[in-house]
Amino acid sequence: xxxxxxxxxxxxxxxxxxxxxxxxxxxxxxxxxxxxxxxxxxxxxxxxxxxxxxxxxxxxxxxxxxxxxxxxxxxxxxxxxxxxxxxxxxxxxxxxxxxxxxxxxxxxxxxxxxxxxxxxxxxxxxxxxxxxxxxxxxxxxxxxxxxxxxxxxxxxxxxxxxxxxxxxxxxxxxxxxxxxxxxxxxxxxxxxxxxxxxxxxxxx
Amino acid sequence: xxxxxxxxxxxxxxxxxxxxxxxxxxxxxxxxxxxxxxxxxxxxxxxxxxxxxxxxxxxxxxxxxxxxxxxxxxxxxxxxxxxxxxxxxxxxxxxxxxxxxxxxxxxxxxxxxxxxxxxxxxxxxxxxxxxxxxxxxxxxxxxxxxxxxxxxxxxxxxxxxxxxxxxxxxxxxxxxxxxxxxxxxxxxxxxxxxxxxxxxxxxxxxxxxxxxxxxxxxxxxxxxxxxxxxxxxxxxxxxxxxxxxxxxxxxxxxxxxxxxxxxxxxxxxxxxxxxxxxxxxxxxxxxxxxxxxxxxxxxxxxxxxxxxxxxxxxxxxxxxxxxxxxxxxxxxxxxxxxxxxxxxxxxxxxxxxxxxxxxxxxx
Numbered sequence: 001x002x003x004x005x006x007x008x009x010x011x012x013x014x015x016x017x018x019x020x021x022x023x024x025x026x027x028x029x030x031x032x033x034x035x036x037x038x039x040x041x042x043x044x045x046x047x048x049x050x051x052x053x054x055x056x057x058x059x060x061x062x063x064x065x066x067x068x069x070x071x072x073x074x075x076x077x078x079x080x081x082x083x084x085x086x087x088x089x090x091x092x093x094x095x096x097x098x099x100x101x102x103x104x105x106x107x108x109x110x111x112x113x114x115x116x117x118x119x120x121x122x123x124x125x126x127x128x129x130x131x132x133x134x135x136x137x138x139x140x141x142x143x144x145x146x147x148x149x150x151x152x153x154x155x156x157x158x159x160x161x162x163x164x165x166x167x168x169x170x171x172x173x174x175x176x177x178x179x180x181x182x183x184x185x186x187x188x189x190x191x192x193x194x195x196x197x198x199x200x201x202x203x204x
Numbered sequence: 205x206x207x208x209x210x211x212x213x214x215x216x217x218x219x220x221x222x223x224x225x226x227x228x229x230x231x232x233x234x235x236x237x238x239x240x241x242x243x244x245x246x247x248x249x250x251x252x253x254x255x256x257x258x259x260x261x262x263x264x265x266x267x268x269x270x271x272x273x274x275x276x277x278x279x280x281x282x283x284x285x286x287x288x289x290x291x292x293x294x295x296x297x298x299x300x301x302x303x304x305x306x307x308x309x310x311x312x313x314x315x316x317x318x319x320x321x322x323x324x325x326x327x328x329x330x331x332x333x334x335x336x337x338x339x340x341x342x343x344x345x346x347x348x349x350x351x352x353x354x355x356x357x358x359x360x361x362x363x364x365x366x367x368x369x370x371x372x373x374x375x376x377x378x379x380x381x382x383x384x385x386x387x388x389x390x391x392x393x394x395x396x397x398x399x400x401x402x403x404x405x406x407x408x409x410x411x412x413x414x415x416x417x418x419x420x421x422x423x424x425x426x427x428x429x430x431x432x433x434x435x436x437x438x439x440x441x442x443x444x445x446x447x448x449x450x451x452x453x454x455x456x457x458x459x460x461x462x463x464x465x466x467x468x469x470x471x472x473x474x475x476x477x478x479x480x481x482x483x484x485x486x487x488x489x490x491x492x493x494x495x496x497x498x499x500x501x502x503x504x505x506x507x508x509x510x511x512x513x514x515x516x517x518x519x520x521x522x523x524x525x526x527x528x529x530x531x532x533x534x535x536x537x538x539x540x541x542x543x544x545x546x547x548x549x550x551x552x553x554x555x556x557x558x559x560x561x562x563x564x565x566x567x
């Protein structure tokens with residue numbers, strides 16, 4: 001396999017903006033839309049995802065030459081599901097409130113496109129070091145968007161941030177923001193802003 | 205056949221003559237040398253050019269501003285009635301909504317660096333229609349927020365006038381309804397609020413009263429507007445007057461209100477015949493709620509309704525069926541907003557499937 005001429009820092013940074021899994025590839029939209037009704041939920045979801053992403057990237061990158069090509073997707077899913085179960089049980093044991101708030105969306109990380117996509121597109125073709133950097137970058141990009149979405153929706157929808165009330169009585173919370181339409185509206189506007197900025201910078 | 209073939213190149217040549225530089229062999233430096241006595245300019249003056257354009261050849265004097273300001277004029281009686289019944293708060297809400305809509309339009313024009321589209325009056329209409337669908341007791345900041353949402357998200361994000369999928373005013377109202385469900389369903393009794401400084405007495409809308417307590421309101425109150433409800437929906441009489449004016453001016457397709465109201469009457473009537481004690485009678489359906497306002501001023505929005513005649517019939521009847529279903533079996537007492545918005549969503553499909561066959565086209 002030919003060696004790539006991509007620097008290590010670029011491997012990490014590409015996930016944050018230029019190949020941001022949500023803003024650029026529109027992957028993993030299900031958890032993005034479903035659990036970002038508050039900043040803390042978004043953060044918890046992001047952390048769980050980044051844990052699964054990095055761990056499974058390491059494992060799959062290590063075994064990339066051992067996994068038969070024909071059954072690779074099934075193998076990836078088994079590896080991912082193992083780490084998802086770990087994350088799910090851990091959260092249920094130590095953070096029961098958040099675990100309850102996230103509901104079925106933690107087990108659903110198994111079918112998160114970002115994770116499977118990174119294994120297929122990156123970890124299965126690259127060394128462990130690069131795979132970790134790639135997973136960390138993608139995970140950071142994911143967390144960033146989730147945190148922004150969660151914060152905006154929580155501020156407008158319940159006048160608070162991380163459960164601290166930050167807006168006074170004069171503000172009537174927009175209930176739509178903590179409902180599903182608020183997720184679509186906010187994400188749509190966020191992607192629109194990102195596209196507008198990228199267009200200005202000349203990235204298409 | 206041969207004659208037309210012969211003619212065509214001639215006319216085309218005629219048209220292109222002034223634009224092509226004389227002498228094909230000339231090189232660029234010669235052109236640059238003498239821009240003052242450009243031979244092309246000479247050709248332009250004496251020769252009356254034949255304008256070749258594809259159809260349509262007939263124009264109309266109607267323009268976007270003219271249509272929009274006419275619609276505003278048609279809404280004027282409704283505005284007057286709203287202020288008459290609900291007093292100063294109504295006037296304040298209407299002015300705030302219109303002002304917020306216009307300012308938002310200006311800002312969006314500036315952000316998008318495009319021609320100012322405020323003067324065409326479409327933003328004024330959106331603000332006005334939104335205000336007329338709000339409950340009289342809604343606080344000003346909420347009304348303004350709805351107006352901003354209607355213009356910024358409902359209209360300008362999609363590309364401005366003519367590109368919006370949904371009726372912006374109704375989208376603004378849907379946003380407010382989802383955001384402030386309690387404030388959006390607190391209605392004022394029209395008699396207590398009128399120009400008095402006392403706290404308004406809250407009341408149920410005729411539809412709400414029927415749905416939850418089976419109390420009917422008499423037709424006279426419904427017809428003249430002496431009942432609880434949104435600012436501009438209570439008086440069927442003035443809405444009818446303005447709506448018929450619009451239909452006569454042909455700024456609204458008569459098929460849409462006809463099929464909308466007709467379907468509501470028929471479907472509502474069927475249910476009434478099945479069980480008169482359970483379901484309201486069709487006339488009550490027609491006169492109550494925002495149906496009149498919606499059928500004449502919102503469903504007929506040129507941008508978001510179908511362009512074909514058959515499409516208009518489908519659009520109106522679809523909205524009518526949805527409306528009756530929402531009113532009778534939905535959780536909300538009123539469904540004009542959602543029925544029109546849902547039909548707006550399928551308007552592109554309706555347009556596609558009712559496209560008239562081009563003459564000579566093989567299917």
